[in-house]
Amino acid sequence: MSLPAQIDPYKLALQGILLEGQIAVNDLPRLSSSVMAVSGPLKASIQFELDESRQRIARGKASVCVDVVCQRCLDAVNIELKADFALQLIYSEDQIANVAANYEPWVVVDRMADLNSVIEDEVLLVLPIVNYHRAEDCTGDTFVEKVAAKGEEAVVDSPFNVLKQLKQQ
Numbered sequence: 382m383s384l385p386a387q388i389d390p391y392k393l394a395l396q397g398i399l400l401e402g403q404i405a406v407n408d409l410p411r412l413s414s415s416v417m418a419v420s421g422p423l424k425a426s427i428q429f430e431l432d433e434s435r436q437r438i439a440r441g442k443a444s445v446c447v448d449v450v451c452q453r454c455l456d457a458v459n460i461e462l463k464a465d466f467a468l469q470l471i472y473s474e475d476q477i478a479n480v481a482a483n484y485e486p487w488v489v490v491d492r493m494a495d496l497n498s499v500i501e502d503e504v505l506l507v508l509p510i511v512n513y514h515r516a517e518d519c520t521g522d523t524f525v526e527k528v529a530a531k532g533e534e535a536v537v538d539s540p541f542n543v544l545k546q547l548k549q550q
């Protein structure tokens with residue numbers, strides 16, 4: 382089941398609602414543009430609640446598998462991104478100072494909030510900058526070949542080379 386895209390998080394927190402479901406790949410545009418491919422829907426569960434000091438909290442987990450570039454062999458490597466988060470709802474950025482250290486602020490100015498976007502942010506935060514296959518799965522020896530191949534392409538495509546070809550004609 383899909384998670385609702387637009388929610389009223391304050392109301393959900395007062396009611397203590399648990400939302401569980403999926404976000405389709407199409408609804409994760411920033412994640413899609415940050416990796417080679419998103420290989421399946423994102424799964425998430427979010428518990429909305431009031432904590433002991435009656436702050437409105439969204440506590441959840443999200444996971445999604447993505448293909449990223451292995452920096453050793455430059456082929457795709459499939460990794461699972463897992464995010465755990467605890468967000469405190471606030472009405473404006475002025476209140477950020479009041480957010481307890483164990484929460485991240487979630488600024489919701491109007492009543493309604495875009496749940497997909499918030500969860501996408503959390504998953505982007507755990508996306509590693511560099512990725513590798515496990516050593517036994519990596520054809521790291523192709524690294525040198527591929528770099529060489531890329532280098533040749535670069536020479537062919539360079540404007541100087543095109544200029545040189547024009548002069549020779």
Ligand SMILES: [Zn+2]
Binds near residue numbers: 451454458
């Ligand atoms: Zn590799």
